Amino acid sequence: MAGDAILTVRGLVKRFAGLLATDNVDLDLRAGEIHALIGPNGAGKSTLIAQICGTLRPDAGSVRLRGESIDAMDAAARAARGIGRTFQIVRLIDDATVTQNLLVALHVRNGRIWQIFDGPGSRADLSREAAERLAAARLDGIAKARVADLSHGYRKQLELVIARAMKPAVLLLDEPMAGLGQAESTEMIRTLSALRAEVPMLLVEHDMDAVFNLADRISVLVYGRVIATGTVAEIRDNPEVRRAYLGEEDI
Amino acid sequence: MTDLAHPSPADEARQGLRLPTVVFGAVLLAGLIALPFAADAVGMNSLISLGSRVLIYAIAVASLNIALGFGGLVSFGHAAFFGIGAYVVAMLSNHADWGTPFLGFIPGTNSLILCLLAAMLSAGVAAAIIGALSLRTGGIQFIMITLAFGQMVYFFFTSLSAYGGDDGLMMSGANAFFGLNLRNRTNFYYLCLTISVAGFWLYWMFMRSSFAAVLDGVRQSPDRMAALGLAPTRHRLVAFILSGIGTGLAGGLLANLLRFASPDTLNWNTSGLLMIMLILGGVGTLWGPFLGALVILVLEDVFGAWTENWPLVLGIVLLLVVLNTHGGLVALIRRLTGGRL
Numbered sequence: 001m002a003g004d005a006i007l008t009v010r011g012l013v014k015r016f017a018g019l020l021a022t023d024n025v026d027l028d029l030r031a032g033e034i035h036a037l038i039g040p041n042g043a044g045k046s047t048l049i050a051q052i053c054g055t056l057r058p059d060a061g062s063v064r065l066r067g068e069s070i071d072a073m074d075a076a077a078r079a080a081r082g083i084g085r086t087f088q089i090v091r092l093i094d095d096a097t098v099t100q101n102l103l104v105a106l107h108v109r110n111g112r113i114w115q116i117f118d119g120p121g122s123r124a125d126l127s128r129e130a131a132e133r134l135a136a137a138r139l140d141g142i143a144k145a146r147v148a149d150l151s152h153g154y155r156k157q158l159e160l161v162i163a164r165a166m167k168p169a170v171l172l173l174d175e176p177m178a179g180l181g182q183a184e185s186t187e188m189i190r191t192l193s194a195l196r197a198e199v200p201m202l203l204v205e206h207d208m209d210a211v212f213n214l215a216d217r218i219s220v221l222v223y224g225r226v227i228a229t230g231t232v233a234e235i236r237d238n239p240e241v242r243r244a245y246l247g248e249e250d251i
Numbered sequence: 252m253t254d255l256a257h258p259s260p261a262d263e264a265r266q267g268l269r270l271p272t273v274v275f276g277a278v279l280l281a282g283l284i285a286l287p288f289a290a291d292a293v294g295m296n297s298l299i300s301l302g303s304r305v306l307i308y309a310i311a312v313a314s315l316n317i318a319l320g321f322g323g324l325v326s327f328g329h330a331a332f333f334g335i336g337a338y339v340v341a342m343l344s345n346h347a348d349w350g351t352p353f354l355g356f357i358p359g360t361n362s363l364i365l366c367l368l369a370a371m372l373s374a375g376v377a378a379a380i381i382g383a384l385s386l387r388t389g390g391i392q393f394i395m396i397t398l399a400f401g402q403m404v405y406f407f408f409t410s411l412s413a414y415g416g417d418d419g420l421m422m423s424g425a426n427a428f429f430g431l432n433l434r435n436r437t438n439f440y441y442l443c444l445t446i447s448v449a450g451f452w453l454y455w456m457f458m459r460s461s462f463a464a465v466l467d468g469v470r471q472s473p474d475r476m477a478a479l480g481l482a483p484t485r486h487r488l489v490a491f492i493l494s495g496i497g498t499g500l501a502g503g504l505l506a507n508l509l510r511f512a513s514p515d516t517l518n519w520n521t522s523g524l525l526m527i528m529l530i531l532g533g534v535g536t537l538w539g540p541f542l543g544a545l546v547i548l549v550l551e552d553v554f555g556a557w558t559e560n561w562p563l564v565l566g567i568v569l570l571l572v573v574l575n576t577h578g579g580l581v582a583l584i585r586r587l588t589g590g591r592l
Contacts, residue, residue: 053478080480091475093468104468107461108479113486115461116493117453123461166479 005030006200007052007083007170012061014047014224021047022058023224029170029200034192036203036211039221040245045204046088048221049172052202053085054078065169084168084199088175090155094148098139098158101147102130105162129165137161137191153184160191164198171199177207189213220244271588275538283444287437299436300508301552305545306443307504312528312540313454314497319526320535321463322490323470327394327522328381328401332495334517335377336370336502338408341420341512343369348423363426363433363442367503374499375492377404382491386484398519405517419513426507433507443504450497455537457493466490498525527565531572533581542580 007029014022021044029035037045050056052063054075062071070078079085093101106126107113120127134140139161142154150158156176163171176192177185189210192201196216205211211218212232219229222244228235235241283302290298311333318324343366346352346359353359360366381400388396414420425433433439457463468476469483476483506512515521524547532543547565554561576582 055477074477074482076477076480076482078480079478085478087474087478091472091478093471093475095471096467100464104464104476105479107465108476108481112461113465113481114489116463117456118461119456119459162479 006066007202008064008067009048009052010062010064012048012051012063013059014044014051014056015059020224022051022061025061025221025224025226027202027219027226027229029202031200032196033216034196034201034203034214036205036215036218037221038205038208038211038218043221044224045221046174047224049085049174049202049204052172053083079166079168082169083172084163084166084170085172086156086159086163086174086176088178088204090152090159092147092155092159092162095146097144097146098134098150099127099130099143101158102133102162102165103127105165106130109166133161133165152179153181156180156184156188157191160188164195168199171195171201173201173203173205175204175206177205177210185210280448287440296436297552299440301548303436303440303443303508304505305541305548306440306447307501307508308525308528308544308548309541310447310450310504311498311501312525312532312544313450314494314501315525315529316494316535316540317454317457317497318491318494319529320539321458321466321470322487322494324386324487324491324494325394325526326385326397326491326494327519327526328385328397328399328404329494329498329525330517330519330521331381331401331404332374332378332498333502333505333521333525334404334408334512334514335374336499336504337506337512337516338414338420338502339370339373339499340366340426340503340506341422342414344422344424344426345414345420361424361427363428363507366426366507367500370499370503371496372499374502375496377499378492378495379488382488382495386487386491398522401517401519401522405514405519408517409514415512417514419511419515422506422510422512425510434510439508443508446500446504450500451541458537462486462489527569529579531569531579533579536578536581538584539579539581542584546580 005028009025009027012022012025013020025048037048039045047056051058054070054073054077062069064070065081065083070081070083073081093104096104103126106129110126112123112126131140131143134143137157139154139157142150147155147158160176173192176188180188185207192214195201203211203214215232217229217231218235219226220235220241227244228238228241230238286302287299290296311329315326315329318326342353343359344361347361349359351359381397385393385396385400408414409417425439428442431438431442433442465476465481466486469481469486473483502516505516528543528547529540530543531546532541533539546568550565550568551561554564572579572583576586
């Protein structure tokens with residue numbers, strides 16, 4: 001199932017005023033896998049994601065995508081190179097419709113960003129693709145709705161549709177289940193599971209049901225340090241993990 | 252960046268042309284074409300010049316809208332581009348009179364086309380420089396730094412005594428354009444109208460463009476755009492340059508109308524005036540720039556004849572519109588017509 005490492009993180013260190021938020025972290029994301037990153041609140045999961053995405057500069061260490069260093073790139077350049085992501089707090093163009101949000105993403109993906117006087121008619125291909133993608137995600141019913149008016153669950157789903165449309169090399173998901181209802185969670189798990197073959201995912205998640213359901217491998221982050229990496233069974237039986245996690249979650 | 256725009260500026264353009272909009276545009280155009288005849292008929296020739304001024308300011312305000320409405324770049328320095336446009340035209344035309352080249356190597360010219368192209372080019376270059384430096388900041392700092400650059404340009408031009416200094420620069424006549432007498436206010440009005448209609452069409456195309464769609468995303472959610480792999484600064488800069496070019500064109504036309512480049516066009520008051528016109532008309536809208544310029548210049552004309560305290564009237568109108576409508580006169584009209592216009 002799991003293949004070569006697409007994303008490799010080596011020796012990543014980040015200090016905030018003396019506090020080690022990321023402590024010499026090594027991490028691999030392999031083709032075809034969902035790699036879950038779990039840990040108690042404040043363990044440094046979001047800090048780690050931010051450093052991979054390029055919104056935060058590490059103090060030391062390197063991030064490689066398909067063997068190529070992306071350390072010198074900013075967030076936009078990394079995203080353009082194939083680091084896709086969703087946000088813990090959904091970021092969308094709130095005053096535009098669902099379709100328009102997806103269309104803007106497709107424009108960026110196809111490099112149609114400098115045409116100053118082209119009409120909408122010349123972008124029929126993108127409109128068609130947007131409609132198809134929304135239909136496939138069963139969001140076609142809300143295609144014309146303003147994003148700001150959508151429920152939290154729909155916003156999360158739309159963000160995932162957009163991230164997927166960019167055809168990223170890897171996908172970093174920052175708590176995709178957070179705030180979702182039971183039915184929405186089940187739907188999201190199904191979606192992500194089906195997505196595994198398309199793109200490897202690094203999944204930051206607190207919902208342990210979802211993690212055990214989805215993850216091929218799990219890394220446990222405590223105080224900025226990866227204390228264990230392994231399969232679901234290995235992590236469940238790891239005494240150090242049990243100690244660190246006891247009382248936090250029922251593993 | 253500070254977001255003054257009402258929801259989804261490009262929305263109305265994306266929906267395409269609806270019949271009421273087409274009818275409104277056709278009636279408006281017919282009215283504008285008929286204006287000189289009507290002014291002649293009622294013996295109020297000054298209306299024709301007023302019409303030219305409205306069209307010129309509409310071009311400037313629509314240009315400002317590209318930066319402010321679509322780009323979310325609240326520029327308080329657009330007078331610089333307006334004034335540069337005016338001064339470039341007046342300087343080139345004076346050099347043509349004097350028979351000496353500008354800066355020793357750029358020959359003067361009295362050709363309207365060359366003068367306006369030079370005005371647009373100069374304003375565009377100035378916008379590129381000012382924009383590249385100002386876009387390192389955002390929010391309030393961006394407003395202040397564009398204001399500072401605007402004032403620098405103002406003091407630069409008023410210190411050039413060879414070009415009139417504080418008094419501004421007179422032109423011996425309007426530019427030449429295929430033997431058309433541009434001193435004739437009707438001729439000049441129709442020239443402005445032609446350029447405005449062409450400009451309006453470009454502006455409408457711009458609103459529906461891929462670039463504008465992406466710029467809309469940059470304004471509303473820069474983080475989202477970065478996550479898509481787009482660095483927002485370059486789009487903001489291009490929007491700022493386009494905005495400067497259009498404002499420079501308006502300045503060049505104004506110099507031809509007045510046959511004078513005034514330091515006032517460079518002053519921060521003018522930046523404020525353009526911004527007030529835009530906010531009054533409707534930030535980020537198709538018709539807002541024209542409506543804002545129309546209402547304010549007509550108010551100035553009507554109430555300015557009664558009292559020099561006419562800005563008081565303007566202030567009250569502005570307060571009423573801003574407090575009661577979300578999105579200026581365009582939003583007001585839309586509400587009054589039940590969304591049909």
